[in-house]
Amino acid sequence: MMYLEIFLKKIIPYAFILLGFVYISAQDVGEEAVLSAKTILEQNNLSIRANQDIPVHSSTDSAYIYQIGANNESSIRVSGADSNVNLLQNGNFNKAGIQLSSRSLDYNMVQNGDGNILLDYGNGPHLNLQRTIFQNGDNQNVVIFGSNSLTKNMVLNVQGNSEMVTVRNFN
Structure with missing residues (x-):
């Protein structure tokens, strides 16, 4: 006592x-301090037409992966009726692993720096998920487990070096 x-x-x-x-x-x-995906693409001579957004979605499943640098890795495994995933890795040795199940998914992720890791695992077949994740810095770890109504429209902005964020979403 x-x-x-x-x-x-x-x-x-x-x-x-x-x-x-x-x-x-x-x-x-x-x-x-936060660079948009469009700004990073333009700075690396990967600019797109001025009247085109990043990316242009249709009503079907799509995945766009932009990797600028060396030894970047990404793995996307999603299931749902309408899934749109956009990944931008600007730097070296960045890793992204996304494994989600949802009714619909709109996922945008930017890793700007070196040695960043994003792992996102979730099963929410009844949810319409919208996730936007920015990692701006070096050696950041973001791990997201699960999906629920509290985080179905999550925006996560991580700034700095050697930061770690863990989000656990369980009903």
Whole structure:
């Protein structure tokens, strides 16, 4: 019981202060720090026509993978009636593994930097998922397990180096 009192009185307040500092510093990144997929493609002489968006979707399944750099890997395995996946890997040694089941899927991911990893596994056959994930920095790990109504329209923007984000979605 004594250890619990020490923990509650001395350690927990510092943990909240630390979490508040991390939250404040994470919100301090300006919009100009986030490069869009279109900007990255244009900077690497892969520009598309001015009147064309990235990408133009039809009402069928599609996957667009743009890899700029060396030793980038991606694996996409999705099932659903209407799935559109866009991956942009700008850098070296980036990895993306996506394995999702949903009613419909609109998935956009940008890895800008080196050594970034994204793993997204989920089974939500009754959900219409929209996911947008930006990794801007080096050696970032993003792991997403599951899909539910709370994260069906998730936007995740990770900035900095050696960051790790794990999202667990279970009903």
